[in-house]
Amino acid sequence: MTRPLVLSAPEPRSLDLIFSQTARDELHDRYDVLDVAPKDIDSIHEENLADARYIIGQPALSRATLAEMTGLRCIFNVESNLIDNMPYDDLFARGIHVVTTGAVFAEPVAELGIAMALCLARDVLEADLAFREGSELWGGAGNQSSQLLSHSNIGIIGFGDLGRALARLLVGFRAEISVYDPWIPPSMLTDAGVNPATLDTVLQSSDTIFVVASVTAENQGFLNAVSFKQMRKGARLILLSRADVVDFADLMAAVRSGHILAASDVFPEEPLPSDHPVRGLKGFLRSAHRAGALDSAFKRMGDMVLEDMSLIDQDLPPMRCKRAERETVFRLRSKPVTTN
Template structure:
């Protein structure tokens, strides 16, 4: 296609790179279909009036002033290749103009769900410590080694939050004949029932589960909402698995609850990352650690590029984006996740 006919895309995916989120083949398709202008995320305005005037899409979430946006009449979407929405552009203006702001965090749902299931099975069967004991010649054979072992099959499972990640978790749990209760105040009960899960208040999810998965985004309303009281309400020996953001949990209370032997726990996220070398979580028995690596698989990043291409194709045809998740006027301001600094 001649240069001038290809729609113009501003590329500012930092801290991602196009190479991270597109396979070589997808990157080639991107360039075939679009005129891609690489931009310094911190100086979109510096691209000049012509570029701004012609731009149809922005890949990334660079800071955008109202004035800059004013010079971008052709803009249809900001395709944020993170899971977070940073408060660095006038969302209200974007919504008014019908410019979509979409995120690609869905790509992490599947890898994180698999890690969550792995964590649950590990806690249920004590796999890490059993392997370590075996390496050291201290292993217990057969039933001897299963004093506290448990099945997921037929268990009661609670999921807190039922966005993409909660749904992916529900899917990988589908072969376990478990009773799954979900707490998500942002979704109507009937939609949870249609997904085959039982809607339940938070207190029920905590008190009636053998495994509790926390996959809720952190918002202005739920920071630290899972603390000492929540852990005390859990069944003795139940497993608490944190997969979304550290901000929703009071970690001191979590350490105490695990230390006391009341619950087991696993987490992929931590109040500080990296965690200080002397942090008690590093050596806490009954706790399984993952260094924020549940989602960050190359295959997940590469799906971001596919999603971006699929939604730009729909928008090129005058249709709304269906693949990525759209930011919502009502909730965009409530999101409290920190921006990613590493991939």
């Protein structure tokens, strides 16, 4: 019996990165896997294009190439950013699923986000540096600007997988959590145990703000100097999604002025130039886009892909990966990642 064909083009990921050895063995037991460089997919033999049931990756697809792929059922985007490099309208019209494995990053990114918030609230890194230099302040003298995360006011901007993961982890802090997300009905936020709020309310009332919104055609740079001026003096902004949702120069200026503190796992350029001014900015905590890049998260991708392939093989819809929506996919503006 002929096994279904999988086109493997997961760049910048690799099958070794996203599948454990056990899962990779299962993949090769159940399917014929054809490795292909994303740039070469248009030149694959017509027979292979017609036979392909799945794509692992998000290679650019022309309408002509997609038309040849008569057996295609699902594209598994393991890069996790939905990029405008394929004819989504044709895919939706033919009932071909496009799914992402990005949910695997929600928990690890949320955990690092909370670690960043605690570091800023309790001056953890500055106190450690002072200790190394012999200028530490003991006891209460070293806590003049410290605040508790517990029982504080916390804002979340964006409430997708990452926002929901944050809300779950923050329950133990018994904080008042307000959420701004114009794509989610207020009742769904209330059901999740958070308070629906306007952007102005989140900015003005929060001690700590987590920015986890996706980049869209409408929101690039929407957090700017006006937004940061609305924040409470000494409030903390934690940027975890994509740098393009903030005006980064304005964010640095707000931190440099002493009005707010900030932390970020993402930057306008990655890797960041060695002379970028944010590198030496006091009051700004930096992380090199590493919040979600854990081997355990990458390996969950492979498990999710295999589970959803199993469902689709039974003529059932995918359930583990997140499906692209026709109403929103054309509005997303994420940049592809270059480093795992």
